[in-house]
Amino acid sequence: MRFFEFNKSDTDLESAIINVLMNMKGDADERGESSEISMDAVKQIMSNTGYPAFNYDVFKRIYDADGDLANVVADFDKEKIIIKTDAEAEKDPAMDYDDQGSTDVVKKMAKSAMKRRQ
Numbered sequence: 879m880r881f882f883e884f885n886k887s888d889t890d891l892e893s894a895i896i897n898v899l900m901n902m903k904g905d906a907d908e909r910g911e912s913s914e915i916s917m918d919a920v921k922q923i924m925s926n927t928g929y930p931a932f933n934y935d936v937f938k939r940i941y942d943a944d945g946d947l948a949n950v951v952a953d954f955d956k957e958k959i960i961i962k963t964d965a966e967a968e969k970d971p972a973m974d975y976d977d978q979g980s981t982d983v984v985k986k987m988a989k990s991a992m993k994r995r996q
Contacts, residue, residue, distance in 0.1 A: 891929055892940050892947060898923055899950045903961050912965040914958050 898920070906913035917934055924932035934956050941947045941954070952962040 891924075891932065891936070892944060894927055894929060895920070895924065895932075895937070895940070896947060896950055898927075899959070899961050903950065903963050906961065906963040906965065910965055911963070913961045913963050915961070916958050917954075917956060920959060 899915075902913050902915060917937070920937070921932055924930075937954070937959075941951065950962060951959055953960040
């Protein structure tokens with residue numbers, strides 16, 4: 879096999895896993911729920927679609943190599959994959975605001991810098 883054929887198979891594999899996870903995301907969004915799947919179930923699905931060598935290490939390598947998979951996956955470990963869904967986004971904590979009013983501090987700093995320039 880030539881080198882570019884390995885890269886092609888990685889992109890095919892990435893497309894296949896993204897399609898599987900996007901289908902699950904769509905189903906979960908319709909129900910208004912979060913969604914996760916075990917790594918064993920993903921291995922079985924990928925094996926059934928023609929990728930018998932799929933495992934956690936392959937998933938992690940694809941996840942680290944390209945941002946497309948990161949757009950679909952909220953979190954993962956060796957046991958499960960948590961998919962980014964609308965319900966998952968609602969569970970994220972609200973932005974943490976500081977008590978100092980950082981925008982006011984920046985405005986003051988900018989004003990004093992402008993005064994020094996004049």
